[in-house]
Amino acid sequence: GGSDGATPAGTNFGAVAPNTEDAVVVPEGYEQAVVIRWGDPVLPGAPAFDFDNQTAQAQAQQFGFNNDFAGLLPVEGQPNTFLLVVNHEYTTEPFMFTGYDAENPSPEQFQTALAAHGLSVVQVKGESGSGALTPDFGPYNRRITATTEFVVTGPAAGSDFLKTSADPTGTKVLGTLNNCSGGVTPWGTVLSGEENFNQYFANAELVTDPAVAARLKRYGVEGAASERKWERFDKRFDLAQEPNEVNRFGWVVEVNPWDATSAPVKHTALGRFKHEAATIHVTDDGTVVAYSGDDERFDYMYKFVSSRKMMDGNSQAAVRNNMTLLDAGTLYVAKFAGSSADEIDGSGALPSSGTFDGTGEWIPLLRTGEDGRGESLVDGMSAEEVAVFTRQAGDKVGATKMDRPEDFEPSPTTGKVYVALTNNTKRGVDGAAAADEANPRNNNKNGQVLELTDDHAGTAFTWNLLLVCGDPTAADTYFGGFDKASVSPISCPDNLAFDPHGNLWISTDGNALKSNDGLFSVVLDGPNRGATKQFLTVPKGAETCGPIVGEERITVCVQHPGELDGASADNPASHWPDGGDTQPRPAVVAVWKSGGRIGV
């Protein structure tokens, strides 16, 4: 760690060493405070959190569980006031209730879990001279849960694949599930990805139609009872009774946080898969490009290019107009070619050129017209099939199987696009696809970060690997060509963010190097390209996610603290953030430099 005159602005802080503390550890000279925790009031009148007497009614008014993405949107005309928009990815009932019986959850526990999913919109206020943020009750505060009504837009809206007995129109869905990562749009809304929705649906094994069974299998929907047993309380989670409810999840959702009465949207023109968010780049002519990864081993990277142009301004009329941008345009999937493909042996050894790099193309799958109707660009599949069973469309066109694409984000300063490929321990194992130049290690435990120069609205790109993550003393790692003796170990990159100086920041999930997860800065340009430094670590068992890196503060989501093998509310492995003998609580944390700006 340390700093000198050559350290690029934004990365001038003392590196935090790997550790296993039950704390958020920040660099010397930095301060931290929790912004909001699971169970804290979001709506006026919400009861204070009471772990031992939690109810569904309370949870529906409180901050949800397992915060993943966070967006911080300034409130115009109110200095130091923001909307904090956070998603709540999933519930782990054994950590939410003492004495939880996984074989016999109660109706109240079921309802509480539904209410702990979704998103929260919370007004927060800063104070001068500090980066701390305090929750406040403002007119925009809102809870969206697994029972909030969503409107379906795009080519799958009204499709037979989306019709259920409760919604014969196939256009209205109750709730959002497993929202992972996200993006703030240039028009002031928030996108969030419905990721591992497969786990909520029961009785796939009773499905006899071979085509339906194949679709379910391709999406990982398998088995009899679901882990949470929700099918006992609501038949929509039982595939034997409601075969199409599962097709109503796996979408990119868009929330207008500036209108607490607005219906959130599921955009089907972006395809259905385990979306790790969607993030936006706007070209010079106002065309909107949405990038989205499918976080599964051997799954694909996608982009959507709008046919409509973004309307400037932040009036509600502009917001409503821009919320239709993702409903007309073309969906593509990525195919990679390596420049040294013959030299890749799965060990991670660099090819003789000194870099993993190559070219790629975007293969069109689905065009959605101004009238919302889809046109399939894949032989043998209808437009509705491509929209709803997008993975199978990617299979048909020979898209490149990646090492679990997590965040996929364009840099606001250079337009280059970065992808966190988190890990893939099945790469090259038991007959699975072997290493290629973009995924250069078999049994990949530590992941890699891709850098793309994309012809944003076009169909060509070039790429290289910025980082091949892991222990820098190991031969199979690469840090942009930077001196590996002076970087921090990094493992399992997940979420990406950019600071105001143009540096990349990476949060990790699942650190395979026996340290807690953390947040890292990475220099992208100049002689320090590849310099990777750990800014913070999160408590044991937690994932670092949802980073927002500004001049005055960094905020991160601390997700699932204490989620270790054998731990539960009856045997907590963490007491963060409240200390003593308390239960761990997922929370958003702000970090700032006493009397200074971040990293300078």
Ligand code: FEO
């Ligand atoms: Fe929920 Fe792909 O992380």
Ligand code: CA
């Ligand atoms: Ca997570």
Ligand code: CA
């Ligand atoms: Ca993630």
Ligand code: CA
């Ligand atoms: Ca992850």
